Amino acid sequence: MKKNHRIILFHVIFWLVYMLISTLIEFALNPKDYAFSIGDFFFSQFANICTFYLCIFVFAKYVSPLKIIPLIIAIIAVYLFSYVHWFVTAYHIRPLIKANGGPTTTFHVWTFAIAVLWLYIKYSFFAFGYYYSNETIKHQKRLRIIEKEKHHAEYAFLRAQINPHFLNNTLNFFYAKSLPLSSELADGIMTLSEIMHYSLKQDREDETTLIEEEIAHIRNVININQLRFNHELQVLFEVNGRTANARIIPLILITIVENVLKHGNCTDESNPAKIILNISEEEGYVQLKTYNAKKKGPKELSSGIGMENIRKRLSHHYGKDSQLCIQETETDYTLEMILFQIYHNKATAYNTSKHSPLFPAVLTKPQYPLP
Secondary structure, X not given: OHHHHHHHHHHHHHHHHHHHHHHHHHHHHOOOOOOOOHHHHHHHHHHHHHHHHHHHHHHXXXXXXXXXXXHHHHHHHHHHHHHHHHHHHHHHHHHHOOOOOOOOOOOOHHHHHHHHHHHHHHHHHHHHHHHHHHHHHHHHHHXXXXXXXXXXXXXXXXXXXXXXXXXXXHHHHHHHHHOOOOHHHHHHHHHHHHHHHHHHHOOOOOOOEEHHHXXXXXXXXXXXXXXXXXXXXXXEEEEEOXXXXXXXXXXXXXXXXXXXXXXXXXXXOXXXXXXXEEEEOOOOEEEEEEEEEEOOOOOOOOOOHHHHHHHHHHHHHOHHHEEEEEEEOOOEEEEEEEEEOOOOOOOOOOOHHHHOOOOOOOOOHHHOOOO
């Protein structure tokens, strides 16, 4: 509020100084016939001031993003308003005040329109300069804030890496110590160490990773959960297709798999959770299909941030070259995700429109349980 009041005060002071300078110029041009009038001091520039702020409003509303037709209509509307305003000022207000410059000339539509047009062009140009300068300053402030936040984030990440690296090294030490005592415990520690090492390595969202590394990471997460639940989890993880050279953004697949393990009923032998990964080198896409029955009883709290983060990352990196479909019932949960352009050195022949947007030809309820 204080900032807005300060800006308003600056504008008031500017226009008072501007009107004072205009009055002094008018006095200097005709000192003998000049007679100061408080009404003339304010009303001689009031129409121009209104035009200036209306133009700023129009530019702010229709220039960014640019809306050509509404902008043209608004510009014409402001000119017409300025025309009417100046007509009222010149032929109805000026006769009532002691205005300088002599009597108002006889009204001629086109002569008056040209005179007002000149004033309108001048003050709309000033308004655009003010708008552009203001937007440039705002943009520079946003850039500085983003740069500052980036530095803070990088510094926080570097600080956060200290403890995970220490823990990762400690896990390796525990692995060496536990190996003579229990091979299963040692394998669990090594698997956890590999999970942490991979997660630490994937710290750049604008980079891709080999899908083979993602698959190995998924297997490690499933294995560590098997150890947690004494090998009672019923999870089918199947990979079909050639994985060599296929690349995707990291930690997308594992987030979906972790949701299956967290929220799914993964201990029912008659209805196991299914995670099927299909990779097509010929058509250049990877398809992930998951199915899980829902847990019975109290549900774990979930913020939904994981799936929302996936949607944002897919939109940012792949845009229209990704599709995500989720079907949920009271008893089960199915998901299908397709990522195109996974071979950056090949042109993909897959037609995304065949299955857009929810690709019913690929994902339908009767397909589950998956083979």
